[in-house]
Amino acid sequence: MRRRLFASTLHLVAQKGPAATSIDDVIQAAEVSRGTFYKYFDAPETLFDQLALVVAHEMVLMAEPAVVQLKDPAERVGTGxxxxxxxxxxxxxxxxxxxxxxxxxxADMPALQEFVQRDLKEGLRQRRFTEMPIRLGLNIVSMTVVGAVHAMLAPRAPRDFAEQAVASALRALGVEPQEAKRIATMELPSPHPLEGGLMVPKLPTRAAKRPAP
Structure with missing residues (x-):
C-alpha cells in the first residue's frame, strides 16, 4: 500500500508539482481511502519528503554495484x-x-553519505580532487544531477548532455579537463535492478555508448 501511494504521488508531482498535489489527488489516483493515507503519512509534505528520499536512495543503490567495481574515485563519482x-x-x-x-x-540520506561521500573523501585523499569541504563536493554532485535531469527533459536536449554536465562537475571538483572528458565518456555499465523498486533499471540506448566526438 505504501508503494502504491508512492507510485501514484510520483506521477502526480511530476505532472503538477508538489504545491498543486492534494491529498484528494493522491487517494483518488492510488484508489485508497483518506484513512489509509493517514495510516502512513500525517500530511502531503511528509509523503513528498519520504518519497524524495526513496527515489534518490533507489537511484544511488542501483548505481552502486557498478560504481564499486571501479578503483579510481574520480571514475566512481563520474560514473555514478x-x-x-x-x-x-x-x-x-x-x-x-x-x-x-x-x-x-x-544528512537525510544514508546512501548518499555512505557511497558518494566515500568516493569524494577518497578522491581528496588521493588528490584526484581539489581540497574542499565535503559538503561542497556533495553540492557539486547533487546540483549537477538535478540540473542535467532538468535539461534532459527538454525535447531537443543534446544527445550527450549528461556527459557534458558530468565533465563540468569533475572539472569543478579539480579534475583536469582532458581527464574529466575521458571519465565522462567512459563506457557506461548497466545499473543494478532493485526488487519492488519504483524505477525501471534500463538506460536509454544512447547512454550505454560513448558519445560521438
Whole structure:
C-alpha cells in the first residue's frame, strides 16, 4: 500500500508539482481511502519528503554495484552521476519529480553519505580532487544531477548532455579537463535492478555508448 501511494504521488508531482498535489489527488489516483493515507503519512509534505528520499536512495543503490567495481574515485563519482542522470531520464516521472522537488541533503540520506561521500573523501585523499569541504563536493554532485535531469527533459536536449554536465562537475571538483572528458565518456555499465523498486533499471540506448566526438 505504501508503494502504491508512492507510485501514484510520483506521477502526480511530476505532472503538477508538489504545491498543486492534494491529498484528494493522491487517494483518488492510488484508489485508497483518506484513512489509509493517514495510516502512513500525517500530511502531503511528509509523503513528498519520504518519497524524495526513496527515489534518490533507489537511484544511488542501483548505481552502486557498478560504481564499486571501479578503483579510481574520480571514475566512481563520474560514473555514478551519469548512471543516476540516465536512470532518471529513462523514468520520466522520476525525472519530473526530481526536478520539482530537488535532491535530498546528504544528512537525510544514508546512501548518499555512505557511497558518494566515500568516493569524494577518497578522491581528496588521493588528490584526484581539489581540497574542499565535503559538503561542497556533495553540492557539486547533487546540483549537477538535478540540473542535467532538468535539461534532459527538454525535447531537443543534446544527445550527450549528461556527459557534458558530468565533465563540468569533475572539472569543478579539480579534475583536469582532458581527464574529466575521458571519465565522462567512459563506457557506461548497466545499473543494478532493485526488487519492488519504483524505477525501471534500463538506460536509454544512447547512454550505454560513448558519445560521438
Amino acid at each position: 552521476m551519469r548512471l543516476v542522470i540516465h536512470l532518471a531520464a529513462a523514468n520520466r516521472s522520476v525525472a519530473g519529480f526530481v526536478v520539482r522537488l530537488g535532491w535530498p541533503s546528504g
